[in-house]
Amino acid sequence: MAGYRSKTGTAGAADRSPEAGRRRELLREMLRVRRLEERCVELYSEAKIRGFLHVYIGEEAVAAGVMSALAPEDAVVATYREHGHALLRGVPAGAILAEMYGKVEGCCRGRGGSMHLFDADTRFYGGNAIVAGGLPLAVGLALADKLSGRSRVTACFFGEGAAAEGEFHESLNLAALWNLPVLFCCENNLYAMGTALARSQSQTDLALKAASYEIPSWAVDGMDVLEVEGAARRAADGIRGGSGPHFLELRTYRFRAHSMFDPERYRDKAEVARWTERDPLLLLRTLLESSGQLDAADWEAMEREVDAEMAEAVRFAEAGTPEPADQLLRFVYSTPVQP
């Protein structure tokens, strides 16, 4: 019997070096996101959760790689496709699912839902459902750090569609002009909802756009979590060293539809199939197995543990309490106000 393996793992034939352990940890993190999102889709189909739902399946390497380069005191600003970012930043899966259930136990007491996850403990500032709307916030968080003499990084995630918005250009200019510690993470999944990058932007080289603001920027294979992690560490180190904002274009792909209402008329199945061959979990798992850093027992244990975590999260959300309707007007102002 393979037996239960702890998170760090001590048994088995695979390489037990710290480096191998770290790589397995990245695999586990991506698996956690994958399984959480699969649960979300199931629960949505069962009408347990409602609203718009945008899942991150296929893009896990981006959040996993970047989050591993951040420190607890850093801040994160994300988009409406942010379940994975919240989870890997440290928001418990149960609090995320309970939020989608609209329960008191949700990370925003049911006020935010899928697109608006927030968590003060992990400095997770959303969950922003206005494309590019989070960039100015990230610039401001970084400005506060600079003015206060704190050495912290604000990581800001947004899609390639944001690069068509004015707020993208205004924010990059401001961050560069004021030398602010922002890590801009452009998740280029090629489609702004259903509009292909080449159909919506005259310049499709996104790193080049950032470079035009004098921001160190480079394009990264967003399906390779090790590449992402390495790039994010380099960028974060540069930012902490005082060299101002950095920009990563993370080339990735969304395997599922934009949302639960998307019939996917804008891309063909062959394209999706080509990208799924580069599934970030598959890539890393294959690499680890072929290099003796992951054995079958490791993988089975990892799956079992993650499945258990998500099952417990669903149980937690199911068991949660709906916020009573008489609490409707809370949190509009910090102190009660009669409008």
Next chain:
Amino acid sequence: MKTTYREAIRAALREALINDERVFLMGEDVGAYGGCFAVSLGLFEEFGPERIRDTPLSESAFVGAGIGAALGGMRPIVEIMTVNFSLLALDQIVNNAATLLHMSGGQFNVPIVIRTTTGAGRQLGAQHSHSLEGWFAHIPGLRILAPATLEDARGMLPTALQDPDPVLIFEHGSLYNAAGELDDDAGAVEIGHAAVRRAGTDVSLITYGGTLPVTLEAAATLAEEDIDAEVLDLRTLRPLDEAAVLATVAKTHRAVVVDEGWRSGSLSAEVSARITESAFYDLDAPVLRVCSAEVPVPYAKQLELEALPSAARIAIAARQVVGARG
């Protein structure tokens, strides 16, 4: 001491910068230029470019950066040159500043103060003259202030800075040169209540901000005709001091609402509706409104004046509701 509305705001800014190192001022030409309307003149030299921060012409980014800085523990004061330019930052004000506390289930409050110039009367044409504060007063999560006096110009800012939530201060451009006496020890004022600027018994003239002077002028004219008007300055447009509105109507039984915004869908409509909902049986006459003509504010002086609420039009409306005396 003798001072002006502009100098009173500057004194409030200066005090805030001295008292709280988390405070900084940010906006277009607030620094080296001295402020488009010279409100921040001299502060750049005194406090330096880190705290009197000139921004690019990027309203959305610098307002959003103010929100982010507030989330990060600062107390930013963001100046938007005119209310028309605030439209370029509506996303940040409405979708972020006003919503983050709620969407986060109470975890993240946004202690930002946004100052902007509003209103007409200076022949600046349609893109520098509108009164859009009524729009912002529509938005839950925001607090909307309209200082009309030297005391409020001096005192609303420090109170706004103590507020844990976003506060927008609308400074009427025609008031900057208003001069008068201000107590040497003038300081923070409360922002929760409307103020009776002239007590009266025959009709309530309810207004705020830039139209307070013309409303008081109308009241003086009416007094010569033996019509004793009460003038209520709303001061805070959101949340509205509904109790003060209802109290003055209960006293005079007649109301004229004066608002430089356009009449349709305006703040004056809201005030009138509150009176109808809660003081209908106190009324001896229908509520009337004096608002701006429903045109983009024109450049030519005679046209602009014709478009705006005037003391004469306010007095006519007041006579009309008083004439409805049974």
